[in-house]
Amino acid sequence: MAEAKIIDGKAFAEGLRARVGAAAAALKAQHGLVPGLATVLVGDDPASHVYVRNKNTQTVAAGMQSFHHPLPATTSQAELLALIAQLNADPAVHGILVQLPLPKQIDTDSVIAAIDPAKDVDGFHLINVGKLAAGIGGGAVPCTPMGCLMLLKDALGDLSGKSAVVVGRSNIVGKPMAHLLLGESCTVTIAHSRTKNLPEVCRQADILVAAVGRPLMIQGDWIKPGAAVIDVGINRVPGAEAGKSKLVGDVDFAAAMKVAGFITPVPGGVGPMTIACLLRSTLLAACAIHGLPAPSL
Ligand code: GUN
Secondary structure, three states, X not given: OOOOEXXXXXXXXXXXXXXXXXXXXXXXXXXOOOOEEEEEEEOOOXXXXXXXXXXXXXXXXXXXXXXXXXXXXXXXXXHHHHHHHHHHHOOOOOEEEEOOOOOOOOOHHHHHHHOOHHHOOOOOOHXXXXXXXXXXOOOOOOHHHHHHHHHHHHHHOOOOOOEEEEEOOOOOOHHHHHHHHHHOOOEEEEEOOOOOOHHHHHOOOOEEEEOOOOOOOEOHHHOOOOOEEEEOOOEEEEOOOOOOEXXXXXXXXXXXXXXXXXXXXXXXXXXXXXXXXXHHHHHHHHHHHOOOOOOOO
């Protein structure tokens, strides 16, 4: 059997960022409107710092405004809620992203609930979670699953009637991914750590989305020949050279290449799509807040 076709998320994300940039330029020229994204980072987790810095750089590169709010790890819940109230009221801010995870003294659910749903570009507020679950359009959708769906539609076209298995049930990826695939008329299974016969369940999938955070868990013989495999995992593991590390996904890529029809690599697959979708959500939020029609992106 031929090797799987590699889904180039890096290239797709570049194209999406360029379309967002063009739409942002048109908004500025026609309406004097510059979309603005506020990022809030509490504490000094090095990986979160890298993610947020990339978000800020790419926001500016797309012609939008970036407002970064780094806060000390000791920030209280009241202080964070006060900042969110200020951002909710700021007309230059159309999107608010509070980087997760938050330190232990802060209740994440209360913080997400305090964000104006119209500015919730992560799609984590219960209003937006509910809209996605109920199949009501217009709400923000979490960025990583949105990016996965775009890659799948680009690779496969119409998804209706396909069997989709999502491994992982997080609120950030697994659950919204399942709702998005249901919205495309897939037959959806959500599998997780308690699922019995996981390899057998995965083998039923025309579309297999791995979002568990366990390096190389999904093996070649768990994959249906010809399936589309989307690997959301970003796991840092020891590299071949002493003292060096490397990134691997949740899927054994080399083995999966021999069985799958399509596969996203790690890095360069789903990862770059997350920020590109965040920029898209920020632009769409700015349009919605100003009563302007959503450009197709
Ligand atoms: N931490 C890991 N992924 C995400 C994400 O998509 N949004 C936010 N806010 N935090 C995250």
